[in-house]
Amino acid sequence: MKNSKQLIVAVKNVSIGYQSRKQKTVIASGINIELHQGTLVCLLGKNGIGKSTLLRSITNVQPVLSGDILIKDISILDYSPAAFSKTISLVLTERLPESNLTVYEIVALGRQPYTNWIGTVTKTDKDFIARALKETNTTHLSDQKISELSDGQLQKVMIARAIAQDTELIILDEPTAHLDIHHKIETFSLLKKLARDFGKTILISTHEIQIALQLADELWLMKEGVIIADSLENIIKNNELEQLFSSDLIAFDKKLKQFIIK
């Protein structure tokens, strides 16, 4: 089944890390992972293990130390900024700068890769914006200023913006970081729906292991220097989660499918 799905991202023998003039800091090397169309993948790992570095490498914000990252069989280095923005959209953790932007205007900004030199929004663009607002259940917020939104609403709006950008791949960096449990699940369900019903490929870095275990199609576990990518069943079967935190404090209970305090 999985093999019939189109390959969206192929990470081939990549090392990620930082290169400064004096030294090279390798965070992980020999990474070989794939991302297929219509799957929801959660990237798990403890703080500081390099999840953001991996995402930054895949999105070409940061150069890889060695190896190749292909998106739809083309190296990310060969994409023009315009073509890249039609393939990948992002939802970031950073706070937005203060502005008078309305929800509608933010979602409309997602259409920028498609609009003309001065950013005129056409009928097609308006349809995409309306649909993105509807799918994220934020249509009623259209006229609100972003400064008036709650964290949960703002996160949905940023996801709507990514949907409006109409890319096959959506990458989210800790999208539920400061949300309550209701909004966390709402956000994840929305992403699940996007992957299942609309064929979007979604990569999320997150600390929500419980939710990830219930909704993700595949997990990427990041440990010291290596990344394990596999289906949920295999990951649980192989006791991979047990070693995720390499900690004496918690253990993974296979039956309950959750971490418990030792």
Added chain:
Amino acid sequence: MKTPSSYNTTFILLGCALFLALLLNISLGSVSIPLKDIFNTFLDADSVKTSWRFIILDYRVPKAITAIIVGSGLSVSGLLMQTLFRNPLAGPYVLGISSGASLGVALLVLGTSFFSGSILASIGFNWSIALASSLGAFSVLFAVMLAANKLKNTMSILIIGLMFGSLSSALISVLAYFSSADQLQQYMFWSFGSLGNLSWTEIMVLTGVSCLGFFMVLFIIKPLNSLLLGENYAKSMGVNIKKTRRITLIATSLLTGVITAFSGPIAFVGLAVPHLTKLLFDTSNHKLLLPAVAISGAIIMLICDSIAQLPSSEFTLPINAITSLFGAPIVIWLLIRKRTLS
């Protein structure tokens, strides 16, 4: 949803205000000329006294045109800097352009060398001041651009601009310490700013360069809008950050450079007008903001100049004092009423 067309009325009102401010500016001055004769100067020139016609066509109209260009140019530059640096305190001079220009003029006026004396004599005072201040402005800009190419972080450019500003001020202090009272006075008068005394040729140069600056701004409206979400989001939407930054810096320095060259370092307008306009236009969309800011800047400069003229007296106050003296309290009052700044 507020679309660009919901602001049509505001734009029409703003246009009318501009026309009224222009009329006010031309009709007020040290010599009082009846409104009828002002219209007649343009419609039926022969019926107007020659001296009045001369005052209007060769003094007041050029001054009004200068005010419009200076006001809109500085305000647009201010908006560009506020968006680029995402800092409400940024203005057209944060890149150190005015300090560079001041340094150029200080070197010319305060540096009593044989060299500057001969330049002043050969190409005339106005032109040599303009030349010196352009050279100063552009050399600072060049240094900032060199640094900007090496920097990833846009905020560092802001700090580098400020550093160049301090450097220039320090050099000017040293020059001032060693110069005579006459020279100091001449320099002080330049630094007060002045919209008058420009010949038509000078106005042509001012207009030409400013139009080039405005034209460049058209091409960055779209990337500026995506920069409202921060550089990372902008980049993910296909914006070439370095290119946008470069065009923004060049457009700003063309505008502020040429304006400072011909009318001195005019304070306040560039910082305040974008904020005033954002109170009137409750939007961050640059497609609306840029023209709105340009028109508001022109209106405010025309009004300030009318006040500076002290109608029916022969005094002219320094324009720099007027812009801050009347503008600052208004901005404080408006912001306290609205309580936000963005």
